Amino acid sequence: MIQRIVAVYFSPTRTTQTVTTALAQQLAETQGCPYEEIDITTPAQRRAVLQFSETDLVVFGAPVYIGRMPNLISPYFKTLCGHGAWAVPVAVYGNRAYDDGLIELRDILEEDGFRLIAAGAFVGEHTFSRILGAGRPDHKDLECIREFATGIAQHLSLLTNRLVGKLNVPGTPYPYAGFYPATDQQQKRIDIRKALPQTNASKCNRCGLCATLCAMEAIDPNDCSQIIGKCIKCGACLKRCPQGAKYFDDPQYLSHLQLLEEKFSSRRCEPELFYCDIE
Ligand SMILES: Cc1cc2nc3c(=O)[nH]c(=O)nc-3n(C[C@H](O)[C@H](O)[C@H](O)COP(=O)(O)O)c2cc1C
Numbered sequence: 001m002i003q004r005i006v007a008v009y010f011s012p013t014r015t016t017q018t019v020t021t022a023l024a025q026q027l028a029e030t031q032g033c034p035y036e037e038i039d040i041t042t043p044a045q046r047r048a049v050l051q052f053s054e055t056d057l058v059v060f061g062a063p064v065y066i067g068r069m070p071n072l073i074s075p076y077f078k079t080l081c082g083h084g085a086w087a088v089p090v091a092v093y094g095n096r097a098y099d100d101g102l103i104e105l106r107d108i109l110e111e112d113g114f115r116l117i118a119a120g121a122f123v124g125e126h127t128f129s130r131i132l133g134a135g136r137p138d139h140k141d142l143e144c145i146r147e148f149a150t151g152i153a154q155h156l157s158l159l160t161n162r163l164v165g166k167l168n169v170p171g172t173p174y175p176y177a178g179f180y181p182a183t184d185q186q187q188k189r190i191d192i193r194k195a196l197p198q199t200n201a202s203k204c205n206r207c208g209l210c211a212t213l214c215a216m217e218a219i220d221p222n223d224c225s226q227i228i229g230k231c232i233k234c235g236a237c238l239k240r241c242p243q244g245a246k247y248f249d250d251p252q253y254l255s256h257l258q259l260l261e262e263k264f265s266s267r268r269c270e271p272e273l274f275y276c277d278i279e
């Protein structure tokens with residue numbers, strides 16, 4: 001008997017938050033349960049050890065980074081204690097592909113001790129771009145999320161006195177395929193790790209918000225133009241700076257972005273939904 005619906009999300013530019021909370025809220029409505037949100041985007045928010053119980057249903061959302069779960073954040077995902085709670089892994093990707101992101105998230109939550117009822121892959125506006133997956137999740141995605149909540153509720157009711165089977169999702173099983181090989185427009189492999197966000201001093205009013213929002217505490221709170229930690233290009237400082245003062249000028253990063261936009265912005269990937277087997 002489910003008594004609580006919890007949305008847990010890592011979401012620097014908030015598309016995963018939108019998908020995860022919309023699904024969890026809809027589930028809370030259909031199940032008539034209380035609803036909670038746990039944001040794990042910043043290091044301060046990731047200090048807690050999250051514990052769940054058999055009467056919880058957790059919608060766990062994370063974005064796909066280079067075809068996998070964000071590699072510097074997923075070690076935290078592995079510290080969750082499911083204790084038999086139900087879970088719905090949700091991978092959000094920027095209209096290119098989710099590759100092994102969803103299968104990896106499924107495996108992590110299973111290892112954490114969750115019972116997996118369903119999973120979804122959804123599109124969010126690409127972190128690097130304003131035109132790739134622009135405005136996603138949109139009205140049509142939210143409609144699909146409502147249908148997904150109904151489908152999960154029906155699936156749960158079918159499981160009464162039956163055993164939960166495997167939750168099959170697309171992807172290469174463990175040890176997974178390699179990370180997506182990012183290239184520039186000349187198809188040359190690039191390394192965007194060295195690209196760092198720059199600050200337009202004439203726009204920045206030193207409000208400090210970017211340092212607070214950074215998923216890695218990589219921005220110096222005393223001088224927000226300085227990167228003092230590891231930047232994972234999560235986009236929080238760029239897309240959420242109220243002054244639009246942050247930007248990338250790294251040529252390889254910009255060439256990769258242009259390539260992504262040329263190849264993938266004219267098509268529309270749709271949400272994909274998966275349900276566990278019933279035995
Ligand atoms: C470092 C990095 C790598 C990414 N790699 C992919 C990818 O392989 N495929 C894809 O479709 N989107 C990729 N994206 C885009 C994000 O998955 C997508 O924009 C997602 O909606 C961001 O979630 P958020 O708004 O919750 O931060 C990447 C984003 C970042 C920052």
Ligand code: SF4
Nearest residue numbers: 204205207208210241
């Ligand atoms: S959020 Fe924007 S305006 Fe505020 S300190 Fe950071 S760069 Fe400057």
Ligand code: SF4
Nearest residue numbers: 214231232234235237
């Ligand atoms: S500095 Fe890097 S890790 Fe921090 S918010 Fe900006 S893009 Fe994300």
